């Protein structure tokens with residue numbers, strides 16, 4: 097028996113209702129390790145070029161990894177990978193919680209889903225068994241109710257449920273996958289893909305924990321984490337959650353405000369992690385076996401916005417997009433809108449950023465109350481924000497259009513294209529290239545579009561020299577540039593974070609800078625669990641392989657450099673605060689992108705070259721692409 101994993105991947109064809117268990121050999125697990133690297137592998141193998149993202153040919157995979165569920169912090173995440181209905185390109189999204197570990201304990205390393213069921217079904221995985229069950233009674237219900245109903249069906253409170261919500265069922269293109277009613281694979285519309293297959297949920301429960309190769313070694317690493325968390329760079333997340341970032345980001349002018357007009361939000365104090373701790377915070381929560389406990393649980397009992405603890409609490413990105421992007425400084429309203437997103441199953445980043453875009457259009461007179469169904473979409477109007485979030489979740493009125501994201505809405509209406517802040521149809525999250533210049537490059541070249549988690553942000557390079565040295569990064573440049581050394585930094589840290597995505601690790605726990613564990617400790621964790629004599633170099637290559645698989649999928653769709661763009665609004669100087677007057681030059685961006693392609697071994701159209709694919713063990717991909 098292997099250590100750390102089962103050697104079992106479940107394939108589900110919903111059209112025929114056939115299920116098969118594939119037992120890949122160890123070499124496969126070592127080469128792809130899990131997560132979105134394996135997801136990208138199955139996507140490229142099983143989804144034909146030109147497939148409709150919401151058609152039966154699209155392949156949705158939910159993969160954990162060779163190390164998921166081991167009793168150490170930050171190893172309970174799941175990667176959802178599919179062709180995105182927002183971009184029409186390869187995309188993936190990650191979520192934590194308890195569901196990922198429980199999937200492993202249920203006897204599976206991942207699920208590959210194809211086809212479309214004739215009627216709504218849900219998948220029940222337990223103790224190595226898989227069963228498709230009727231889900232007619234679950235359709236259209238809020239995520240918390242669905243979770244309760246499935247647990248009640250089996251009289252087992254320890255069942256974990258991952259599901260698409262009513263928003264995805266109604267056709268919102270950024271429908272999320274929600275587990276535990278508050279952990280979310282948010283980006284890229286993975287919930288909408290699952291809903292399009294008539295698959296409502298995946299419930300998991302099991303007791304089959306794979307053996308660990310070196311239990312004493314792993315215990316020592318877990319103990320080290322628990323003993324050092326309070327002095328580590330992640331201690332702020334333990335104390336105040338990710339919303340600890342609100343004040344410092346606003347202070348340096350890197351907190352997008354009024355749809356990216358400014359980097360400083362006047363109301364930051366009122367929506368900060370500090371303010372949350374003093375007001376609506378009820379408790380904290382964690383993911384399986386994690387010592388950090390970064391999750392916030394909030395409660396509002398009275399007033400117009402009553403918030404239930406079971407739907408969690410808003411993260412930094414959510415506070416940014418539903419808050420500062422829309423100039424809303426009412427934390428209870430933001431927490432309520434966050435709850436609506438989790439109840440209906442929607443990505444908070446896309447939802448908030450799309451409403452902010454609509455507010456920007458409204459303020460400029462590009463949209464009127466005739467367009468919005470009588471709602472005055474003014475910046476700063478918390479009531480309008482909440483109302484619009486609910487209308488999107490229900491796909492009602494103007495919410496129907498905003499449920500397609502800002503890029504499509506602008507295209508359909510023929511207004512406000514220059515105000516859209518998105519790459520490949522994915523709205524930019526709350527980290528600004530004005531303060532972290534190479535994030536513009538990373539937003540652009542990421543196969544699925546703008547994503548802040550794909551690399552280590554620029555500010556870390558000079559701050560963590562010892563850890564950076566593990567990646568041969570020894571010469572930090574002055575911040576605020578995309579000079580060659582910063583492009584190299586972005587590329588290397590991107591490959592490393594891509595490996596963490598493949599291992600389904602939490603990027604607050606494992607990484608090249610401020611995270612709890614260093615990269616060499618990550619290597620030790622993987623060694624202790626799997627028994628493989630794996631090296632950091634080998635893990636980096638896994639990360640590079642994953643990115644190239646996803647880019648190869650896009651290249652097969654005929655898409656390359658033309659989609660690796662920077663939104664025009666980045667060139668408009670910001671107003672106010674520490675970044676007053678700062679803009680990002682398109683020349684600088686394009687130069688950096690060209691250099692990045694060369695460093696990555698891609699051609700001038702941004703496609704992986706044959707020789708680079710061969711160098712990273714992906715000859716079959718070069719053949720698939722006809723290179």
Ligand code: SF4
Nearest residue numbers: 170383386388390602
């Ligand atoms: S750091 Fe937070 S998100 Fe990451 S595994 Fe721990 S509790 Fe979950």
